[in-house]
Amino acid sequence: MGPPVLDRWGAMSRSLAEDVLARAKHSPDEPALLFGGAGDRVVTYAELVATANRIGAQLADRYPDLRRPLALQSAKSPAAIATVLACMHAGRPLLLASTEIGRGLLADLVERSGCQAVLGIADEGLTHGPGAADPHAAPVLPPDTSLLLTTSGSTGTPKLVPLGAHGIDAFVSWAGSAFALGTGTRVLNFAPLNFDLTLLDIWATLRHGGCVIPVDHDRYVDPRRLLGLLASTRPHVVQAVPMFFRLLTEAGDGSAFPEVRELLLTGDHVPRSVRAGLSRLFPAARMHNVYGCTETNDSMIHTFGAAEAADRDVLPLGSPLPGVLAEVLLADGEVLRGAGTGELVVSTPFQTSGYLGETGAKDRFTVRGGRTWYRTGDVVTRSAVGELALVGRTDSQVKVRGVRINLEEIEQVLQAHEGVTEAAVVAVPHPVSGRALHAFVRPSDDAVTGLRLRSYCAAKVNRAAIPAAFHLMTDPLPIGPTGKVSRRLLLEKIE
């Protein structure tokens, strides 16, 4: 790789949004967004900024209070991205809400964060949904808050993660130099707008004058279409979760994308079988295993080539990003020195100052040696040569299709159903989604069916958290030695 491309305004820039706005003056005709598919649609920096200015003016008019957040729930579109930009520019905190959550969950997030309204996009214009009933009941946001993201909580209680403008700026600066983002760089964005991954593939790209290729992944369920999109848009940088790479390598129609020079694998383990196919698809790409979470943003990176992709069973987490500290804590809270296994804790320049209004989750953030550390909940091992590798979650959290899900929270939802006596949820490995959830439910009522429970769950939890299978039981659920329902015994019931 050549020297990092420094962006012309980088040294003087005050914020991400101002850099993007400056592009509209200095290189108005450069493409900012490229929507692939039938009749590729390009949005230039001039057009993107004009839309952001128009939306910003409407927001200023209608919501003069800049301290209380707005929410945006939208699929990807030029107006949706322009809305985020407008809010960043105005210094207006914006909650990015998943389009996969139902009305009840959304209302809860809006209430807890004191949002003034929920913005949506229709026909490239804004729609306005109701805000918090009692906006003053919500906690005051940290003063620097730019975006409010949510943890991928599986049930009614995703945590709110305020991210400060300074942390975001520091992160996009790192990403810009690490992956040589600049004018003419095309970056594929696969994650939805509300994912932290967009800080890299959308916002670092725009900050450095590149062109984002947003993929509406609902529209790209077919890997052959994804391959077609890659062929027509020819990105240089691709960041995605393991599922994306699995779909592409399995479709394997012989096509290759030599323009891709940086490939970022993130979100979970990418199995060796998938990695082995990547160098055929992306023969010129450097590959990176990127580790991070919503609370801290990217923390560690391991860069590897084709041989390592095909040969290694588990990729290491790699080195901490500049300014990031990573340590391993033992069960007694002592810091692990040398080889061993424990929980990964990190402290990053990009991290949140803490969950909004979560008194119960304070132990995730601890102050030690003058820095705030985040307990990731991920168990890691450190080898004799000092390499860290991911083992799994410390608690009953699992990932389904890249979404972090707590089994106990889904159990609580099921147990709250009036026709249910008891319920337990287990996760079994699944070749495509990572894990498949099985619910074991003992109903108290003949009217309870698997399909009815499914509809009930769909109204309460993220779609990835809806169990793939419902097993209706007539006998009590099996109990383990601690007197609790035994997930191990339930797992034995699944062939």
Add this chain to the structure above:
Amino acid sequence: MTIQRDITAHIVAEYLPGTPASELDPSYDLLETGVISSLDLLRFIEWLGDRYDIPFADLEISPDDFRSVAAIEKAVQRFAGVTAPE
């Protein structure tokens, strides 16, 4: 009626093992409730295309076409007889 019965039988067998076919209402939202996840959808569309000889990969389709048994039946009727462009 046979298309509907055929599709219902397949969905129940593949995605809802143990569920009686009569329980699955033709209007039941298969996508919202995760009966067919976004990952399953691909596999399902492949099956449907093979079964009814419809080249879905070359057609403008949307997830709404597969939202319920009733919607799938409509999609099959709409696209039946379409052949892949050469």
